[in-house]
Amino acid sequence: MELADLRTLVSVMEAGSITAAAKELNRVPSGVTTRILQLEEELGVQLFLREKKRLYPTDKAHTLYGYARKILAMMDEAEDRVRGMVPGGKFRIGALESAAAVRLPEVLARLHAGYPQIALELVIGTSRSLYEDMLENRLDAAFVVDMPEDDRLERMDAFAEELVVIAPEGHSPICCPDDIGRKTVLAFQGGCAYRNRLVNWFRAFGREPERIAELASYHAIVGGVIAGMGVGAVPESVLHLCRTEGILSVHPLKHPLCTATTELVWRRGMLSANMTALRQSLHRQDA
Incomplete structure (x- = not known):
């Protein structure tokens, strides 16, 4: 061959x-x-x-x-x-919707400005689907939360996120699952790391969500909460994209499960020129 x-x-x-x-x-x-x-x-x-x-x-x-x-x-x-580690060519990056919407635009803009010969492809998915895509070599890198330990992958911390519950304006403070009661929880589909963390938060108090309604985007979750469908679980950073003042209340959960780190992961031994350039773009953001 x-x-x-x-x-x-x-x-x-x-x-x-x-x-x-x-x-x-x-x-x-x-x-x-x-x-x-x-x-x-x-x-x-x-x-x-x-x-x-x-x-x-x-x-x-x-x-x-x-x-x-x-x-x-x-x-x-x-x-x-x-060829001297010159970045260029197709570069397939996966990301959670929250990271793609809030955290990555500045990073990817910096990467493109420094290396316009890189042809970026961005794939949105859940942590589970992106993990599978990494193992099947459908992605070169991914920004994920709660990636399983796997010797086939290397990783570095990228962003810190806080999971919050959003509810209609005027809702009483939410500190534990009993404060949510039997309200529907609006969240992403199965495989979403933030959804899993919220379910585990319920279980840490010996509770289970009464009902979870799966929605396809954070904007849909915010809209559903505004419409009175229930309460939503979202990364706090996502709220910067939405006009929530006066129509939503935001409830930090102040629990270890609700502080998450988004990691950049790639195949072990595959630290290409493009990966090196992406990591440098992340470091420049932290500087």
Whole structure:
């Protein structure tokens, strides 16, 4: 197998079709098809099922795809080192919505200004989904909370966050779960680190949330609280993006579970030029 074969396979898998992959690779579709057929012949396996001009990857294609992503990432890192660690090319960063909205704009703007040759791609997800994306090499770096200990990853502290409960204006102080009572808690979907911390806060008092309503964004949570759907759990920094004065009350929980650190994580041994530039941008923010 040649690296060009692996790049072709990765492009077809991610683009979803020969035509889209050919456009991404700046090649003619027939050339991409020939590469895939030659790869199948060399390996002696069928990588794609072909039905009505559509391709469906087999289990063997998914397996090879995982290895191809790792090999290509290592080759990119090797090229960076040989060329003197010059940042550039595609750089895939994952982040929680709160970090992407509040913490990262300044950092990424500084990174882009210093290294305009980096093509940034930002993916929003929960800590769980971003962790899985890191292990599957779908991301080069991620900003997450409560990432499991994993020897395959390296990490550094990025931001400190405080989890607060928001309620309608005039709500009595919230210091423990009994102060929330049977009200619905508005939170992100399962896999959200802040939601998990809030549930654990309830359990630290021997309680469980009466009901959790899952919403897709912090703006939706804020809007739901304003509409009287219940109380919401959000990082305090998110409130800087919303006009909450006079319509919401904010309740710091003052519990160790409600102080969280957002970490920057990346694959162990994959400290590329782009990763180094991102870390430097973070350090300059702290200066």
